[in-house]
Amino acid sequence: MPAMTYSLEGKKVLITGASGGIGAALAEGFAARGATIGICARRADRLAEVLERLQKIAPDSRSWTIDLNDLDGxxxxxxxxxxELGGVDVLVNNAGIPKRRHVTRLTPEESESVMRINYFSPVRLTLALLxxxxxxxxxxxxxxxVAARLGPPIESCYAASKAALTAFSECIAVDLRDTGVGVxxxxxxxxxxxxxxxxxxxxxFHSTDIMVPADTIVEPVIAMMNDGTIEGYVPEWFKDVVANKFTDTDAFITGTKAYATQVEAAR
Ligand SMILES: NC(=O)c1ccc[n+]([C@@H]2O[C@H](COP(=O)([O-])OP(=O)(O)OC[C@H]3O[C@@H](n4cnc5c(N)ncnc54)[C@H](OP(=O)(O)O)[C@@H]3O)[C@@H](O)[C@H]2O)c1
Structure with missing residues (x-):
């Protein structure tokens, strides 16, 4: 892969779902590297707290309150x-919702609403800003x-929405190969x-033992933009778990069934 660098200095970055969590962590991490940040989400009070911190280091940063479920908006x-931001150099499609629901209790409406926020909204925003x-x-x-690549218990529609986003991203990385746009x-x-x-x-069914702070994601994402990496895992060891799954999917899913049974028995 050719050596590349991507400096965030002076860049305009839009991050969706930055009223907390990963989005807020990326916003602060990117601002610390000289970018001006636009953040958006539904909760105005939480956005205001993040924006106040951002503007101390990136004064032209701003925020918008928006419900990304409204696709036509x-x-x-x-x-x-x-x-209002003066163009967008970096789009971070981060806003998303979980759906931990056993398939026997899942409704079609729930499944479609997860798809709307986790897949259709980032596609709309990407196409509009492209x-x-x-x-x-x-x-x-x-x-x-990681749910896009694994078969986690009680996350069928969440994992499917993320798998759709992953497939979309892989394909556009190919389509945009001659444009200078990194995906x-x-x-x-x-x-x-x-x-x-x-x-x-x-x-x-996740183990809290392996939980890491949200800002753990900042350096790996910056590194991916710098070296042109298309797919990355945070924490990185998940890459080996996924590789292991694809060497023998049947064995992996059988192991996941046993794990789910064991977790349920311990409750
Ligand atoms: N944490 C993890 O371990 C993990 C693992 C895999 C993937 N992810 C993905 O990482 C992304 C960020 O998640 P997180 O862990 O940081 O969770 P989070 O703290 O719940 O953050 C989700 C963000 O999305 C925003 N959001 C949700 N629905 C929205 C809507 N309809 N319109 C606009 N904004 C909306 C939320 O803001 P408002 O509520 O203010 O709208 C919030 O800022 C998600 O896509 C998630 O699926 C996280």
Missing amino acids: IAPFAKQVEA PGLIERSGQIVNISS HIVNPGVLDTELFHLPDNEPG
């Missing part, structure tokens, strides 16, 4: 961001999940955020 929002990103030889960072898929494992405490979810 996304193209006009993209125009507004470009006008002409500007191409013009500026920008970067697209899609926050997917990156980031698969967090278990980062300590509100995602694991949101209502309307069943008890998870």
